[in-house]
Amino acid sequence: MTEKYRKVAYYPGCALEGTGHAYNRSTKEVGKALGLELVELENWNCCGAMEVKNVDPKLQTFLSARNLKIAEDMGFDTVMAPCNGCYHNLKKAEYDLSHDAGSRETVAKLAAKSGDQPYEAGNVETIHALEWIRDAIGTDELHKRIKNSLNGLKIANYYGCMYTRPRHIFPEKDKGPGSESTSKPHFMDDLLAAAGAVNVEFPLKTACCGGAHTLSDSDTSTRLVLNILTTAEACGAEVIATECPTCHSGLEMHQIRAEKVLGKKTNVKILYFTQLLGMALGLSARKVGVNENFSESRDLLKAKGLG
Structure with missing residues (x-):
């Protein structure tokens, strides 16, 4: 079990507040039942899952990086994203900021325009809901709670x-x-x-x-x-x-x-x-x-x- 995953920042993303509401609800209820704590990101934005990255991939990187920065500013080093698209985009932003100078430059410029500090790669880990439950509780302990x-x-x-x-x-x-x-x-x-x-x-x-x-x-x-x-x-x-x-x-x-x-x-x-x-x-x-x-x-x- 990973103790730090017992309380994590929660990024629901757009779909879980719309068509995926049942996923949002059930994820939160399972967390409560297992004694795990989710703290939703304050003033989060869309990760740019579809249209935005088709127009400008680096803009999508900024949108996801902004969410990671919010988690960091809230004092978290882990953010959990249940949606595959959101999970993918936050992970991709982390990778791009680690390996692409152009992405770092774009994120820095857009963050400056909004009056924020840019997110720096390596400060926040993104995990999926599957990783969250499996690593925070473990399958043996989960089985005991059934x-x-x-x-x-x-x-x-x-x-x-x-x-x-x-x-x-x-x-x-x-x-x-x-x-x-x-x-x-x-x-x-x-x-x-x-x-x-x-x-x-x-x-x-x-x-x-x-x-x-x-x-x-x-x-x-x-x-x-x-x-x-x-x-x-x-x-x-x-x-x-x-x-x-x-x-x-x-x-x-x-x-x-x-x-x-x-x-x-x-x-x-x-x-x-x-x-x-x-x-x-x-x-x-x-x-x-x-x-x-x-x-x-x-x-x-x-x-x-x-x-």
Whole structure:
């Protein structure tokens, strides 16, 4: 267990205050249930996940660096970002500021315009919600705290593409036993197994769901999601566990669209991993926002004695 992760700065990002509200709610509730403390960043801004970095990547670096600086000024050396896009962009900003003089120059200029000191690389560590729970509590201790086992619920753990790519911005991964893997991530598997789930062998853990193209090319996104859904079912999964609001929304929306547009119906349910952990820790389905999901999983959860 890592003691410093028991109280960290919390960067929810834009999606968790909108379409990913259930992820925000369930993450906070799981933290409380485990005795972990999240302190939300004051006056945080968008990390520039989509449009901004397409216009100017260095502007996106500044936006993410500003959030890291806020965490530092609040006295934290660790910020937790549950959203894959936010997590990726904060990690990328850290890498760019360490390796690119142009990024450091841009951040310094924009910080000066706003009357702030620029963030300097190396002062704040960014971690994902998976790392936060796994390292702050540990799987053995988590298992001891389970009040309502997931009872062998068969789960395909879906990490999405931004949790592990590009590899060079995640220097803490691929360090052998105990570290996360970029080719076959397992932190979500470890946590849910500790809660009583059965993790199926799922080859598309890090396949792209087409989230960035949902509006510009819905047909491609639907086909990518359908591939993930049908593969999960073929592997025997009853549930796809997610840890990214964009991926989660995409899987839910395109599951519906695949049936309406392509005539392809799938029955696998989509739930945030924090919702599953929360119920295993004894929280109600409503408490962790299952009622906010489009994916209707209540009958399955009741059959497993959850919710």
